[in-house]
Amino acid sequence: MGVIHVEGVSKIYNPDKIPVTALQGVSLTIEAGEFTAIVGPSGSGKTTLLNVIGGLDRPTSGRVAVGGHEITGLSDNELIDFRKEHIGFVFQAYNLIPVLTARENVSFVMLLQNRPAAEREARTQELLAAVGLEDQIDKRPAELSGGQQQRVAVARALAPKPAFILADEPTANLDSHSASNLLDIMARLNEEEGVTFLFSTHDQRVIDRARRVITLVDGAIARDEYRS
Amino acid sequence: MxxxxxxxxxxxxxxxxxxxxxxxxxxxxxxxxxxxxxxxxxxxxxxxxVNFYVGYAQIHLEGYWDERSLDLAFSGEEVTNLARKAPGVQAVVPRLESYALASTGNNTLVATVIGIDPELEDGMTHLSGRLIAGKYLTPEDQTVLLAAGAAKQLELGVGDTLLLIGQGYHGVNAAGKYPITGIVEFATPELNKSMVCLPLVEAQWLYGADGLVTSLALQLPNQRAIQPALHYLDQQLPDETYEVMDWKAMMPDxxxxxxxxxxxxxxxxxxxxxxxxxxxxxxxxxxxxxxxxxxxxxxxxxxxxxxxxxxxxxxxxxxxxxxxxxxxxxxxxxxxxxxxxxxxxxxxxxxxxxxxxxxxxxxxxxxxxxxxxxxxxxxxxxxxxxxxxxxxxxxxxxxxxxxx
Known part of the structure; x- marks a missing residue:
């Protein structure tokens, strides 16, 4: 069994009014250490699939298991705790907490996990160094560039030692240099530390780096290709 | 965090x-x-x-405070001695209080006439400090202090004469002619419009109430001293004869x-x-x-x-x-x-x-x-x-x- 196992997942919004089918019968398995991109035109269901895998949205039918644990039947609080312990998120708009410094943003998730202060501090330093921001740790998001903010977001996503990272259009707001830099960091973390990345993206630069590309069309998997 | x-x-x-x-x-x-x-x-x-007139507490004959009748005057000597022993009581201030028509020429008003022991009264209400003209009373004086508002209405000043006419103890006539020795300013408008103070002995003579008082005001250091003093007096004084009231009971309005x-x-x-x-x-x-x-x-x-x-x-x-x-x-x-x-x-x-x-x-x-x-x-x-x-x-x- 892989890190993520999706089986026959469908998602229909407004089932009682004007139904909109976002996903239909999607099944896939993501293995540990994958660097996978989910691609497809706008409205094809990429973000919905990521949300369902991440436990942010519940499927209308089908099941999702992460690390062997089925998450589709979990309560709201159980899902929140599950996300906190097992999933790292990187969003298109960085979504750092604006009043916290880079160090505090990274440390925040570990605080939610009630990790000891010394452990939080050590891991924060380690992660910010890994994304090349060891000299920016006390800056707030507004004092950082878009690329730097997204690198802090990656460090934050890695902080709880998640089973995998879900990245929704992580390079969409970045210039070429920043995007390339970010992808280098993610690729290195994937290769050297075995971190599993699952992207939803339109960005060709991300697609070019991915070792597996899943193409969604109208909520269904149209193609699933592995690259060497 | x-x-x-x-x-x-x-x-x-x-x-x-x-x-x-x-x-x-x-x-x-x-x-x-x-x-x-x-x-x-x-x-x-x-x-x-409270501080310039009523006092924190008073002792009267039962029913006096409601009726305000001079006929409910009493000999205060024994009660005064008892009240002095009450906890916290610094002084017992005797008063004989009634009403009279105050007149001069064509001007008249209804006056609250109060007979006071000048020294004890001053110790409690600092009456001498309210003088705005003339001088304060002595126990032997046969003169009056007149409230400023009343003086204004009657158009009188220090040295003028005030005529008091009323009803005394058990219906006797009460009439007297008194030189004004001083004018006092009361903060309370009600008092300032009507108050006439004269020495206690002179008031007892005026109202034919020799040796009698209508109230004994208790001089206490503060509000907290009221209850212990009242508790003591309630136990010591006969229930049916006297009423011991604090200022709250006297001024419910x-x-x-x-x-x-x-x-x-x-x-x-x-x-x-x-x-x-x-x-x-x-x-x-x-x-x-x-x-x-x-x-x-x-x-x-x-x-x-x-x-x-x-x-x-x-x-x-x-x-x-x-x-x-x-x-x-x-x-x-x-x-x-x-x-x-x-x-x-x-x-x-x-x-x-x-x-x-x-x-x-x-x-x-x-x-x-x-x-x-x-x-x-x-x-x-x-x-x-x-x-x-x-x-x-x-x-x-x-x-x-x-x-x-």
Whole structure:
């Protein structure tokens, strides 16, 4: 069994009014250490699939298991705790907490996990160094560039030692240099530390780096290709 | 870090925080000043009546206070000796009080005539300090002190003669002609319009009540000394013969009027706090609405809803605390200033106040309790309103929030 196992997942919004089918019968398995991109035109269901895998949205039918644990039947609080312990998120708009410094943003998730202060501090330093921001740790998001903010977001996503990272259009707001830099960091973390990345993206630069590309069309998997 | 996060969050929108804080500040300032002024005015009135006339407590024959009849006068010697032994009693001040028609030429008025022991009376009510003309009484004088308002109405001054005509003890005629030895200014308009003081012996002669008094006022150091003294006297004096009353029992109308006035103010406070409450609620709504996306993200990355709501609640509490503390800081010097320099009314408004028995001087009451009460009310409002985010965040869908 892989890190993520999706089986026959469908998602229909407004089932009682004007139904909109976002996903239909999607099944896939993501293995540990994958660097996978989910691609497809706008409205094809990429973000919905990521949300369902991440436990942010519940499927209308089908099941999702992460690390062997089925998450589709979990309560709201159980899902929140599950996300906190097992999933790292990187969003298109960085979504750092604006009043916290880079160090505090990274440390925040570990605080939610009630990790000891010394452990939080050590891991924060380690992660910010890994994304090349060891000299920016006390800056707030507004004092950082878009690329730097997204690198802090990656460090934050890695902080709880998640089973995998879900990245929704992580390079969409970045210039070429920043995007390339970010992808280098993610690729290195994937290769050297075995971190599993699952992207939803339109960005060709991300697609070019991915070792597996899943193409969604109208909520269904149209193609699933592995690259060497 | 959650407290730190909440504190920093309120400064994300500095202008809104300052506006909200300022609105709370002005509510606390206004309410504190209003309550201080209202309590100060009432306490001043009560103080004037209690300290300068009635005293903290009095002993009468049973039923005297209701009837105010001279026929209920009594020989005070034995009771005075007993009252002196009561805990806290510093002096027992005898009085013979009745009414008379005060007249001179074509001018007349109904006077409250009070026979006093000049020395004991001065020790309790500092009457000599209220002299504005002439000199104070001695026990042997056959002269009177006249209240300033009465003197004005009768167009009399020091050295003029006042005629008193009335009914004495058990219906005897009471008539006397007295030179005015001094004019005294009473703070209470009611007293100032009608009071005539003469030495006790002379009053007893005037009313044919030799050796009798209508009341024994007890000089006590403070309010706290009232109950022990009353308790002692209740045990020592025969129930059916004497009544021992504190100032609250003697002046229920004054207390009722104060309570009624306070109730009126509570309505004003409620309206004020309702307005402030809506202001704070508006801020809360804006705080939640503009950060919906961020809340969605925080829930997505694993922050439980109650914990997030706690942060927002803390932000609201900080706003309330800041406003309340600023309100106390600003109102303290203001209230203190008007304590030292009371508002003094003049003209028609002063006359209107005097008609209702108020001295037209409103000093503020400077008491920590007033500041704290108002600040705590505002804080309580913010605490209750701060619960709203709990409900809102419970319903928040992270995906929908992040889509907003």
């Amino acid at each position: 959650l407290v730190q996060l909440a504190w920093r969050n309120i400064w994300r929108n500095r202008r809104r925080t300052l506006i909200t804080t300022a609105s709370i500040l002005f509510a606390v300032l206004f309410a504190t000043f209003m309550e201080s002024l209202q309590k100060g005015a009432w306490n001043n009135t009560i103080n004037n009546v 004054l207390l009722e009027a104060k309570a009624l006035d306070s109730a009126g103010n509570i309505i004003v406070y409620c309206i004020l706090y309702l307005i402030i409450g809506f202001g704070i609620f508006g801020t809360i709504l804006m705080m939640i609405k503009e950060r919906e996306y961020e809340f969605g993200v925080l829930i997505a990355i694993g922050m439980r809803r109650w914990r997030l709501a706690m942060v927002v609640w803390l932000e609201i509490i900080f706003l309330g605390l800041l406003g309340a503390m600023a309100g106390i800081l600003c109102s303290t010097p203001l209230v203190y200033y008007f304590r030292v320099n009371p508002l003094r009314f003049s003209g028609d408004y002063a006359s209107a106040l005097e008609k209702f028995g108020f001295e037209p001087i409103f000093p503020t009451e400077f008491r920590l309790g007033i500041f704290l009460t108002q600040a705590l009310v505002v804080l309580a409002i913010t605490i209750v309103l701060g619960l709203f985010p709990f409900r809102k965040l419970k319903q928040l869908e992270p995906v929908a929030a992040m889509r907003s």
